[in-house]
Amino acid sequence: MDTSLLKQILREYDAKRYKAIYEAEERKKQLLSVNPRLQEIEQELASISIQTTKSILIANEKDKATLLSTLKKKTNMLIKEKYAFIKNLSKENTYLHPHFECKMCKDTGYIQKEEVTVMCNCLKQRIYDIAYNKSNMGNLERENFSHFNLRIFSDKPDKEKYKSSISPRSNIQVIREKVENFIMEFDNPTEKNLIFTGNTRCWKDIFNQLYCK
Numbered sequence: 089m090d091t092s093l094l095k096q097i098l099r100e101y102d103a104k105r106y107k108a109i110y111e112a113e114e115r116k117k118q119l120l121s122v123n124p125r126l127q128e129i130e131q132e133l134a135s136i137s138i139q140t141t142k143s144i145l146i147a148n149e150k151d152k153a154t155l156l157s158t159l160k161k162k163t164n165m166l167i168k169e170k171y172a173f174i175k176n177l178s179k180e181n182t183y184l185h186p187h188f189e190c191k192m193c194k195d196t197g198y199i200q201k202e203e204v205t206v207m208c209n210c211l212k213q214r215i216y217d218i219a220y221n222k223s224n225m226g227n228l229e230r231e232n233f234s235h236f237n238l239r240i241f242s243d244k245p246d247k248e249k250y251k252s253s254i255s256p257r258s259n260i261q262v263i264r265e266k267v268e269n270f271i272m273e274f275d276n277p278t279e280k281n282l283i284f285t286g287n288t289r290c291w292k293d294i295f296n297q298l299y300c301k
């Protein structure tokens with residue numbers, strides 16, 4: 089895979105992830121500035137977080153367990169109060185969370201699957217979309233066999249001009265049959281591949297030089 093393309097997409101991911109985090113911070117700042125109790129709850133939660141870290145270092149296991157249990161209860165109560173407060177303001181519970189485009193990978197492009205880091209489907213899709221457009225295959229709704237017009241190919245053979253004894257129209261008919269057959273047999277492992285050769289965008293040469301291998 090083109091690594092520069094991946095790097096470019098991951099930079100996009102970084103940008104949208106930081107944007108989501110920044111916007112969440114801004115929403116929080118704004119909400120806290122007009123709701124002092126919410127500000128207090130946030131401060132208490134931050135303080136509990138520090139106390140929890142410190143209590144882990146206590147040697148006495150019994151004291152440690154009691155303290156951690158108390159802190160957990162306090163945390164749960166505060167979180168409950170916080171969400172009730174937010175609900176009272178007619179906001180969603182997730183109002184203060186970063187709103188990532190992809191909830192699976194939180195816009196990192198990667199997820200943990202059975203202790204292995206794998207590419208998220210959103211990133212695969214993004215790579216596919218870009219590669220697809222680059223390959224000029226984005227117009228398949230318009231550029232397909234239902235719009236195939238034989239009449240644009242001459243039905244007059246001209247050996248000198250086309251280096252073939254059959255007309256371009258007969259030639260393209262043969263090619264079309266081969267290509268359609270290839271599509272129909274695409275899942276068949278014994279089906280032979282098609283190779284198109286010729287200068288880029290030079291459709292006449294491409295069609296005249298179709299070989300089956």
Ligand SMILES: [Zn+2]
Pocket residue numbers: 190191192193194195196197198208209210211
């Ligand atoms: Zn994702």
